Amino acid sequence: MYPDRADAILWSAVVLYNYAGEIRGIEALGMVQQSYRMLQRAEKINPQDSDGFIHTALGQLYYKVPGWPIAFGDDTKAEIYLRHGIELNPDGLDANYFMGDYLLRKKQYRQAAIHLRRAIQAPARIQRPIADAGRKADALKLLQQIKGKI
Numbered sequence: 231m232y233p234d235r236a237d238a239i240l241w242s243a244v245v246l247y248n249y250a251g252e253i254r255g256i257e258a259l260g261m262v263q264q265s266y267r268m269l270q271r272a273e274k275i276n277p278q279d280s281d282g283f284i285h286t287a288l289g290q291l292y293y294k295v296p297g298w299p300i301a302f303g304d305d306t307k308a309e310i311y312l313r314h315g316i317e318l319n320p321d322g323l324d325a326n327y328f329m330g331d332y333l334l335r336k337k338q339y340r341q342a343a344i345h346l347r348r349a350i351q352a353p354a355r356i357q358r359p360i361a362d363a364g365r366k367a368d369a370l371k372l373l374q375q376i377k378g379k380i
Contacts, residue, residue: 236276240284243268247291259301266291266302282318285311286325293332308332316345323352323362327369334372339379346373 232238243265250261269291273284289311297303312332315325330345349369355362 234275236272236279236284239268239272239275240280240287243272244287247287262291262295262301266295278318281322281325282315283322283324285318286315286322286328289315289332290328293335305336321348321352323349323355323365326352327365330369331372334376339376343373343376343380346370346376 246261246268247265250258250265253261266288269284269288272279273288277284289308292302292304292308292311295301295303309332312325312329315322316329319325326345326349330342330349333339333342333345346369350366350373352362352366
């Protein structure tokens, strides 16, 4: 690993927390906490790296992980990080998808729909066509959940 490169630390953390999401349980919690520490380190090195995805990733962890006494989850911090991710990458697929998902969970349907539509309309990333297609399909599914709630 490259200990002084925010992007390398960021993507290692993303792989780790996605793997933790697949295995779940106590072992997964340790992986998520390790991922969290990695993201904090990446943020200290270069908080704007990868179009601000470090903030989006931290926001995602804060809203998806349980709060005290189990883990570090915190909706207030989640929203702060997710909003900062949007500030750094207002048209970004991931920033808007995760903000939309968060707002949907908070039952803020109108705002969630705005961000999910932005995610679907986000510019293509040539280096990530498969990931983009999957994320946009997920955004469309979330938008369908909102129908009739606005």
